[in-house]
Amino acid sequence: MLPYGRQSIDDSDVDSVVRALRSDWLTTGPEVDRFEAAVAERAGVGHAVTATSGTAALHIAYAAAGIEPGDEVVTTPLTFVATAATAALLGARIVFADVDPATGNLDPKAAEAAVTDRTRVVAGVDYAGVPVDAPAFRDLAQRHGLLFLEDAAHSIGSTLDGAPVGSLADLTTYSFFPTKNLTTTEGGAVVTADDDLAARARAFKNHGLVRDRAQQRFPDEGPWHQEVHTFGLNYRLPDVLAALGTSQLARLDDFAARRAQIKAAYDAALSDLDGVDIPVAPAGAAPAWHLYPLRVPAQRRREIFESLRAQGIGVQVNYIPAYWHPVFEDLGYQRGMCPVAEDYYRREISLPMFPGLTDADVECVIEAVRKAVAG
């Protein structure tokens, strides 16, 4: 079965990991600093805080934003549940707003209509790798005194009007899961230009420990002393995995270029099919395509999906609207709330999209899709 996503690991990646394994530092060492510096540089901002997953990165980002019980977070339903779950765990009420029918990205107007006095964060997701309308969200955030968070689990390597994802929002989170645009096995990061947000993020991922004597309440306790001012967790990405990240990051442009070739090949071969929509990006966006979300007629999605699986194509569906999960249903969230996202979900099938796909694999997928759609 051809998977829908897969890591690309070469000798440079293996060598990098082996070097870290043989070094003095398996965790909390120089490879973490090196990877964080490279991620921050790539994002075009001053701070990168690595974490053990994209989910951890989201949890850290919401904690850094100061999310507390009673706060509201406005976000998209067309995402992996972690975008909402991590804020809910901090006590936030999640308010889902609908998406743009062309891109599947959170619609700034729908998001704005969902803002109340209690909204603290508006969180967009760069669905499939296409950056959200960041200028509109920055403007919204400024006018309402909120923070704009970009869940860029799909979009490291993407740019908007020439600016890298990572430089567009107050807080941006990445995932380095194997299917994503680059991998550290499990892993993630928060990037920000804001010194205070970065300091809070760094504290939360490391138990809230304060080592700087100038900031300690009991600085004369002794040279061993460190103290906790706010609760945190251990979300530290080890050096062994950070070393893989540094090596992968050096390959990101090649990955994105191959993803663009595959996207173009699918587009050329599938855009003429009846009732089928290919993914699009708005002017100014240069996505590193994480997914290839094809849309087929809703009443035939299941049949086409099953035909593709039967033909050995490991397609996926991204995503069930987040509030359809029983955990949200049990809180009273009802179907029908975001009809555009629901329609997008009902029609969506993610085709295989990863740099290791050969031209022959791509041809194979195209033939299988044409056959499945022909019925």
Ligand SMILES: *Cc1c(COP(=O)(O)O)cnc(C)c1O
């Ligand atoms: C993958 C993903 C996450 C979670 O990342 P993990 O590294 O798997 O924890 C969050 N949001 C979106 C949109 C994702 O695709």
